Amino acid sequence: MAIQTVMVIGAGQMGAGIAQVAAQAGLKVILRDIDQKYVDKGLAGIAKLLTRDVEKGRKTAEEKAAILGRITGTTDLAPAAEADLVIEAIVENLDIKLKLFRELDAICPAHAILASNTSSLPITQLAAATKRPAQFIGMHFMNPVPVMKLVEVIRGIATSDETYAATKALAEQMGKTPVSVNDFPGFISNRVLLPMLNEAIFCFYEGIAGVEEIDTVMKLGMNHPMGPLTLADFIGLDTCLYIMNVLYEGYKDSKYRPCPLLVQMVQAGYLGKKTGRGFYTYNPDGTATPMVRK
Numbered sequence: 001m002a003i004q005t006v007m008v009i010g011a012g013q014m015g016a017g018i019a020q021v022a023a024q025a026g027l028k029v030i031l032r033d034i035d036q037k038y039v040d041k042g043l044a045g046i047a048k049l050l051t052r053d054v055e056k057g058r059k060t061a062e063e064k065a066a067i068l069g070r071i072t073g074t075t076d077l078a079p080a081a082e083a084d085l086v087i088e089a090i091v092e093n094l095d096i097k098l099k100l101f102r103e104l105d106a107i108c109p110a111h112a113i114l115a116s117n118t119s120s121l122p123i124t125q126l127a128a129a130t131k132r133p134a135q136f137i138g139m140h141f142m143n144p145v146p147v148m149k150l151v152e153v154i155r156g157i158a159t160s161d162e163t164y165a166a167t168k169a170l171a172e173q174m175g176k177t178p179v180s181v182n183d184f185p186g187f188i189s190n191r192v193l194l195p196m197l198n199e200a201i202f203c204f205y206e207g208i209a210g211v212e213e214i215d216t217v218m219k220l221g222m223n224h225p226m227g228p229l230t231l232a233d234f235i236g237l238d239t240c241l242y243i244m245n246v247l248y249e250g251y252k253d254s255k256y257r258p259c260p261l262l263v264q265m266v267q268a269g270y271l272g273k274k275t276g277r278g279f280y281t282y283n284p285d286g287t288a289t290p291m292v293r294k
Contacts (some may be wrong), residue, residue: 001111001166004036007083009100011042013072014117015089017145020046021174023070024146030072033166039073043240046071049146080107085170087139089117090153092242096124097121098129105130113163119239120190120246123156123183137167140187141176143235145154151176152187185250186243194243197235198259200228204279204293211279211290227278232271 004027008019011033019031019042033039050067053059059067060117072079080086086104088097088266095241097116104114115133116126127136136152151171155164164180171178186194209217232240241263247256265271265278272278280288 001084001113001162003084003113003165003166003170005030005083005085006170007032007080007086008089009033009077009086010089010091010103010117011038012089013045014141014143014145015087016042017143018087018089018117018141019071020049020067021176023067025174026070026175028070028072030074030083032077032079034071035074036075039075041053043068043071043073052173077103077107080112080284081103081109083108083112085113085115085167087117089141092119092121092239094121094125097126101126101129101136105132107175113137113166117141120186120243121248122185123154124158127156127158134160135163137163138181138183138187139167139171140181140189142189146148148271149177150177151191152181153178154181154183154187156183163201186247190243191247194247195256197228197232197240198244198256198262201259201262201279203233204229204291205259207293210292216288233278233280235272236274237262237270237272237278238266 004078006022006027007030008015009032011031019029023029030041031042033042047068049061054061054064080149086098086108090096090100100112114130114132115137116123117139119140123138127133130136133156136156137159139264140152140154141150142150153164153167203209203214204211213228215229218224218227241258244256244258269275270277273282276282279291282288
């Protein structure tokens with residue numbers, strides 16, 4: 001099927017990034033969030049990134065204007081009736097996602113594909129909330145979306161070959177490299193990544209080394225562009241804990257047990273960069289001070 005109109009639900013960092021790459025691919029995009037202030041923030045973020053591309057000579061001013069002209073913001077779900085594909089990029093909460101997909105299923109045209117950008121939740125379970133499980137699929141983009149090339153394309157148990165083919169072609173049209181993944185907790189990316197981050201937190205928790213030392217070992221020794229504790233702060237410690245719990249519950253294996261320090265930090269509201277404090281404290285002058293264990 002030809003996908004011409006894409007609706008993105010959620011105008012946060014991930015949703016706005018997905019909307020941007022879809023518009024850059026020539027698609028008509030509807031960007032929806034629950035409050036106009038979030039829609040406006042998402043659109044402003046897209047405009048800022050495109051302005052930077054123009055300043056660096058990667059795009060022309062005309063191309064920027066054309067991309068922005070293909071994106072419409074809304075707080076209404078009704079425009080889903082126009083969409084060939086809807087990509088959900090809201091909070092990583094199963095009940096909230098299930099409710100959204102039930103609503104979308106009732107609004108979207110019969111041919112429309114429903115996709116979730118979930119980083120860990122079961123695609124099969126999300127699809128079962130709809131009357132179109134054959135037209136349901138996972139599209140797990142990486143952050144930041146305009147830069148990262150990977151998209152995990154996750155087939156639920158009922159996902160049809162036609163839905164997979166259309167989604168794979170769309171990802172390629174967006175300039176991404178789609179990788180086919182089966183529906184298991186954490187898929188590939190987070191099943192490998194999050195236990196590594198969790199183990200780095202255990203190293204700090206057990207007093208093996210300090211925050212900067214752990215990050216330096218992985219950057220210089222393993223050639224990682226960012227240390228694991230910095231990355232955990234960037235992802236959000238609440239998100240890290242949520243995914244670890246999904247893995248722990250999904251596999252019933254103690255190797256996925258969240259580090260007690262991660263649990264404690266989330267309970268304290270130390271969620272990483274978004275709250276200004278995690279394994280680093282993010283200072284107003286742009287510097288970051290590593291946490292010290294008492």
